[in-house]
Amino acid sequence: ESARIDAFDSHEQIFLGEDPSRGLKAIVAIHNTRLGPALGGTRIWPHETFDAALTDVLRLSRGMTLKAAISGLPFGGGKALIVADARTAKTPELLDAYAEMLLALKDRFWTAEDVGMTLADADYLRARTPNVSGTSSGGGGNPSPITAEGVFLGLKAAVEHRHGSEDLTGLKVAVQGLGAVGWALCERLHAAGAALIVADIDADRAGEATSEFGARKCAADAIHAADADIFAPCALGGMLNGNSIPELKAGIIAGSANNQLAREEDAVLLKESGILYAPDYVINSGGLINVAAELEPGGYEAEAAFARLRHIPETLADIFHRAEATGMTTNEVAEALALERIAAAS
Ligand code: NAD
Secondary structure, three states: OHHHHHHHHOOOEEEEEEEHHHOEEEEEEEEEOOOOOEEOOEEEOOOOOHHHHHHHHHHHHHHHHHHHHHOOOOOEEEEEEEOOOOOOOOOHHHHHHHHHHHHHOOOOEEEOEOOOOOHHHHHHHHOOOOOEOOOOOOOOOOOHHHHHHHHHHHHHHHHHHHHOOOOOOOOEEEEEOOOHHHHHHHHHHHHOOOEEEEEOOOHHHHHHHHHHHOOEEOOOOOHHHOOOOEEEEOOOOOOEOOOOHHHOOOOEEOOOOOOOEOOOOHHHHHHHOOOEEOOHHHHOOHHHHHHHHHOOOOOOOHHHHHHHHOHHHHHHHHHHHHHHHHOOOHHHHHHHHHHHHHHHHO
16 A cells, blocks of 8 residues: 555656746646546746755646546646746746747646636736636636635535534634635635634735725734634645644635645644645646646537536545544544545546
């Protein structure tokens, strides 16, 4: 078993793209294509070292393989990272250079939005290379609202499992990160009667949530420890670690961020602390489901994407029950289910 997982951990291919004159420094990681061509977003983030960038993209692309498998999609896992500050360095020249890199990989890698890449960027790239989804012309558009819808459904499945009812009225939810997904999740939680505690490193964003949702603001470095029933991490990864887990007060973790666990062992720490963890690549799979729907031979159909989205709470309920029955962590159960699907297709 461990040999199988070790083999699963190695990547099939890693491509580096560098064009100093146009500011491009990019990594495309193709993890596993047994279920189909690699599909994964492009993150634009100013990592300080090459090692940090490589670690980020490799962990993300592995997660994409698991995400596609557990969602029953005919795609493999891949991810791209452009090392740049999206607010200051995302020029048309940089995107042109990246589009050329994508075009060279058009038979192996499909991409879409991730942190730092907008719908307008996806449309810009799609005009230059065919292997881009999450676009206006493809019909699926920005995947973030559908990701938030999937997280909302998954969060309710976790509440149902823990409290015997999915009613969110009066429950306190601490939301970390008020970007495209975090904000759309807050809209749904607020409409469902939850009380929100929010944090973002962008103070304006947190201020807007206060007026829009009556949310209570919290410092970004303390939101994980807020007095809440549910913690919804919707910023970047690694926030669940040996330092933060002992400080958590929430009994449920259900959020959109990729790679929430700093290390696999942190899932054990969560279990031992009695915290119900919704594995990230299961609960946040709505975006992938939507961009994959855009690549269907018959074109994008919203109803088909929503039908698949409605499996997220069912899959999570199954994972929660199996974890309880076996004593495994929810993460181990999710990974075993995803690996089973990959093995069955091989
Ligand atoms: P985004 O860039 O729109 O938003 C991220 C937000 O988090 C920003 O407002 C940023 O200021 C804030 N932030 C960053 N670090 C923070 C910190 N330490 N504390 C508090 N706030 C912080 O990104 P997004 O598209 O909303 O994605 C959020 C997360 O969900 C990412 O991990 C992403 O990989 C994951 N995800 C997104 C999608 C999607 O469809 N957009 C799909 C699956 C997973």
